Amino acid sequence: MELLQFSVRKLIAGVPLVIGVTLISFLLMVYFGPDKTFDLLGKNPTAEQIAEVREQLGYNKPFLVRYGEYVRELVTFNFGASESTGEPVTSLLARTIPVSVALALPGFILGNLLGVALGLLAAYYRGGLADKFIMGSAAIGMSISFLIVIIAFQIIFSSSFGLNLFPVRGWDVNSIGDYVSYVTVPTLATVFVALGYNTRFYRSVIVEEMSRDHVRTARAFGVPPAPLFYKLILKNALIPIITRIMFSIPVIIISGSLLLEQYFGIPGVGKATYDAIVTGDQPVLKAVVALTAILLVIVQLLTDILYRAVDPRVSLK
Amino acid sequence: MAGFSLRTNYCVWPAWVVLVLLLAGCGGGSDQPDPSLEGLRVYRHSTEGTPTSLDPVQAATKYSNLLVINTYDTLYSYRYLARPYELKPNLAASLPEISADGLTYTIRLRKGVRFIDDPAFPNAEGREVVAKDVVYSLQRHFDPATRPQGAWLWQGKIVGIDDWKEAGSDYSQPVEGLRALDSHTLQIKLVKPFPQLAYTLAQGYAAVVPREAVEKYGREFALQPVGSGPFRLESFDTARAVLVPNPDYRWAPVDIYAEGYDPDTQSFSGIEAIHGQLPPFVDRFELAFVQDTSARWNSFTKGNEIQIASLPVELADSVLQSKQPVVLQPEYAARYHVKSDIEAGFVYQSFNMDFPEFGYHPDPIQAERNHALRCAVVKSFDWEARNESFYFGLGAVFPGIIPPVVPEFDPELSRDSVTRDVAGARQLLIDNGWNADNLPELLYGSTGGVRPRQFFEQFRAWLVEIGYPKKKVKLKQFASFGDLNKQWRESRLPYIAVGWGLDYPDAENTLQLFYGPNAAPGSNSSNYNNPEYNALYEQAAVMQPSPERTRIYRRMNQILIDDCVSITGLSRTAIPIWHREVIVYPSSQIIGGYYWPYIALSDGAGGIRQAQTESP
Known part of the structure; x- marks a missing residue:
């Protein structure tokens, strides 16, 4: 009951956040975003045709009226159709989000697992050769542009000039084998870059926990390393780890990975969002922004619940 | 860390497990053909752009047009x-x-x-x-x-x-x-x-x-073609379109001679193998939309696609042995065919004549000075350098706005307007009282990105050479082509750098770009309005092709050149490249996309590959 009450309170408290995010985003879209009108006109338009298209796009309506329509769309979750393709926005998201999630998930999981593992190793051997090696590698990973990593990995692993082990591009997934085949190189690229950031973060969290008085005391009392690590260090380090992981989820689900999708020819939501941004396809943008805001509220709620699960001192109030 | 011994550090075993799993996960297969496609004749093609709408009323781009005219x-x-x-x-x-x-x-x-x-x-x-x-x-x-x-x-x-x-x-x-x-x-x-x-x-x-x-x-009709064309769309998204032959289409044996076959220039493609044969020669068409150059090239060389619309310009030097004529390096020639495909269209730049700093002016003396200024800028422009830097050096530079691909093109026309003359430009400015202090600011609009900026920087450098102060030549980049287009259509930019793809092979299609009544928001973004030119356009627009009409077209072309309203022009050259197993004579032009029904795959013995499964 306490959990339910907390959840309801938290969700209600999230409404102003959603309104704030959508209002500011819509303001930017309307006053600073691309004008779609001339994308939809032919080579030799007349003033009358321009006026017709602007009318259809709703550009002539007052801002508040347009925002009111946005709120209505948000409540009904009906954002209409893409101005570029005519595809219903809900259908576009339903088609592209699963692809982006499937693409990003292995890299996300491996990047974090490996980050924790390497962070642990580095913290464990703090100041030693292993620590220096891992942190040095992390710095290198962070220093190389994701774009360069993608192109280099594509050439090394996928092209006929390299190992030619995986598809260069595409997403023709009909089986687990296909999936592994298509997702491997994007995953390696993601992990390569994410690992640097993750390892540094997790190392600092673990080092901090390892330096606490109760850990030192436990060690003095002769608690073996495994229980010490799992019960005293990792458990207490879970709060920042959960925070980091949970708040990455909306990005993975909604934003996808534009560069991966573009360079590997993967029809995900990242590419769709990017196209919508540069062409001013407001129905798609409105949906993406709204969905991101809603997901953030839900993630906040889940994060709080998880805090409580891993640390009984946290109160759901 | 002295309290932890290496022998008891089993608390770190998950790290090693994850590493091992990761390495194991790398053992995926390479490109394996989809078993469901086994025995099918599959043609795979890639283009650099993605169609957005497949509704014919919105088929404005060559990418949309290609799918529309084939479905x-x-x-x-x-x-x-x-x-x-x-x-x-x-x-x-x-x-x-x-x-x-x-x-x-x-x-x-x-x-x-x-x-x-x-x-x-x-x-x-x-x-x-x-x-x-x-x-x-x-x-x-x-x-x-x-x-x-x-x-x-x-x-x-x-x-x-x-x-x-x-x-x-x-x-x-x-x-x-x-x-x-x-x-x-x-x-x-x-x-x-x-x-x-x-x-x-x-x-x-x-x-x-x-x-x-x-x-x-x-509105979803834009994604679901229901036509009577040679193909039907099987699937379509932002990365790929798949088409299959329409079994009810009026397929008929191919007569390559009726289609205009020229053995001197086209026999290399093996096209004679389809003569007298009944299409379709391919069971499945896969069209990939790959914007990134390196991904497109890697995918092509690997055999994922067997034709790409054009060789990326960045690779010209490493892939081509010769540009005139276009010849591949031996290692590529063994695997691929290539051809030179001059653009049915051109790139050009114009002054917006609505701006009194460069264009029309109520004071005749100032109008004459503006004319001299425009002509000086025309003389400063180095088309050969532009061609060499950005178009393989293969583009066709021509004077005026009648491009080489239309029958009214005049190969004898003086090339003075496309020949750089820095000294002449400087003198023209001096003679008309222009100097660094009184030259007007020139705002150059473009979309974002590296290439448009390179165009601008090159252009600015040429202007600086004729005495234009660098700080007076400015770039304004816009987030999207739609935004830039809006500026042109609303006549807000004094200078327009643009391209035009021919809608049909008749010079009327380019001459209308300077017809007064087509002024902004119409296609005449330069807002040129010359009564003599307009009258000639109206006279020629209703005439059937004839020597007289060609004479009028050429007169109009000369008027534009003399008025220095436009810096023009260059027809780009695409270099379609395809695997030798494909029998095709492709065209990357918007008016040339009708070649798909004739594409065949070679059987390796001079014939075409026959269907192994029941024809769809």
Whole structure:
């Protein structure tokens, strides 16, 4: 009951956040975003045709009226159709989000697992050769542009000039084998870059926990390393780890990975969002922004619940 | 860390497990053909752009047009191999019958042509294409609800069509100049002669759609072609389109000679192997949209695609042994065919004559000075350097706006206007009282990105050479082409750098770019308005092709050159490249996308690969 009450309170408290995010985003879209009108006109338009298209796009309506329509769309979750393709926005998201999630998930999981593992190793051997090696590698990973990593990995692993082990591009997934085949190189690229950031973060969290008085005391009392690590260090380090992981989820689900999708020819939501941004396809943008805001509220709620699960001192109030 | 011994550090084993799992996960397979495609003849092609809408009324880009004209029927199309491009009947049974006054076109349709089966039709069975469908398809361009992009082709030209729109685009009401005389005869009445009408009926814009499908799918019709063309769309997203042959299409044995075969220039492609054979020669077409150059090239060389629309310019030096003529390096020549495909269009730059700093001015003396300033900028422009830097050095630089691909092109025209003359430009400025202090600021608009900035920097450097202060030549980049286009259409930029793709192979299509009444927001972004030019345009626009019309076209071209309104021009050259197993003579032009039905795969012994499974 306490959990339910907390959840309801938290969700209600999230409404102003959603309104704030959508209002500011819509303001930017309307006053600073691309004008779609001339994308939809032919080579030799007349003033009358321009006026017709602007009318259809709703550009002539007052801002508040347009925002009111946005709120209505948000409540009904009906954002209409893409101005570029005519595809219903809900259908576009339903088609592209699963692809982006499937693409990003292995890299996300491996990047974090490996980050924790390497962070642990580095913290464990703090100041030693292993620590220096891992942190040095992390710095290198962070220093190389994701774009360069993608192109280099594509050439090394996928092209006929390299190992030619995986598809260069595409997403023709009909089986687990296909999936592994298509997702491997994007995953390696993601992990390569994410690992640097993750390892540094997790190392600092673990080092901090390892330096606490109760850990030192436990060690003095002769608690073996495994229980010490799992019960005293990792458990207490879970709060920042959960925070980091949970708040990455909306990005993975909604934003996808534009560069991966573009360079590997993967029809995900990242590419769709990017196209919508540069062409001013407001129905798609409105949906993406709204969905991101809603997901953030839900993630906040889940994060709080998880805090409580891993640390009984946290109160759901 | 002294309290932890290496022997007891099993708490870190998950790290090693994860590492091992990761390495194990890298053992995926390489590109394996989909087992369901085994035995099928699959043709895979990639382009650098993605189509957004497949509704013919919105087929404005060459990417959309390529899919539209291959999934729908147009009344006319272009002969596969003929260069210059030549019209031929497609859905029409013959070329149009034109009345003596040139105002009435009677077009007879082939009988027995059917739309593909689709749930839009009763019992999901495609019905016969009739003349009313053509009427409906053209009417849609005058219905604002469809967001049409091709209305300008027929606006003010077909009797009653503008009134029909004015009256609310009611499809139950007839259009006087657009009628189905019977089920297979169409009549088009014109306000004034429009010799290019048949060409416009070969464009994707004029593709014939069934009303049932438009009404059933609404805006999603843009993603679900229901046509009577040679192919039907199997799937389509932002990364790929898949097409399969339409089994009910009127496939007929190929006569390459009737298609304009020229053995001297085309025999290398092995095209003779399809002569007399009955298409389709391919069971499945996969069209990949790959914007990134390196991904496109890697994918092509690996064999994922067997043709790409054009060799990336960045790779020209490493892939080509020679540019004139285009010859591949031996290691590539062993695997690929290549051809040089001059653009049906051109790139050019213009002054916006509405800006008194460069264009028209009420003071005749200042107007003359502005003319001198424009001519000095024209002289400063180094087309050869532009060609070499950005277009392989293969582009065709030509004076004026009649490009080499149209029959009215004049190869004898003086090249002074495209020959750089820095000293002449400097002198012109001095003679007309221009100096660093009084030269006006020149704002150069472009889209974002590296290439447009490179164009600008090169241009600015040339201007600096003739004495233009660097700080007075400024760049303004816009987030999207739509935003830049808006600036042009609203006449807000003094200088326009743009390209134009021909809608049909007739110089009228480029000459209209400077016709006064087409001023912004129309296609005349330079807002050039010369009464003599306008009168000549109006005179030539109603004339059938003739030496007299060509003379008028060339006179108009000379007027533009003399007025220094435009810095022009260069027709780019695409270099389609394809695996040797493909038998094709491709064209990357918007008017040349009709070659898909003739694509075949080689059997390696001089013939074509035959279907191994039942033909679809």
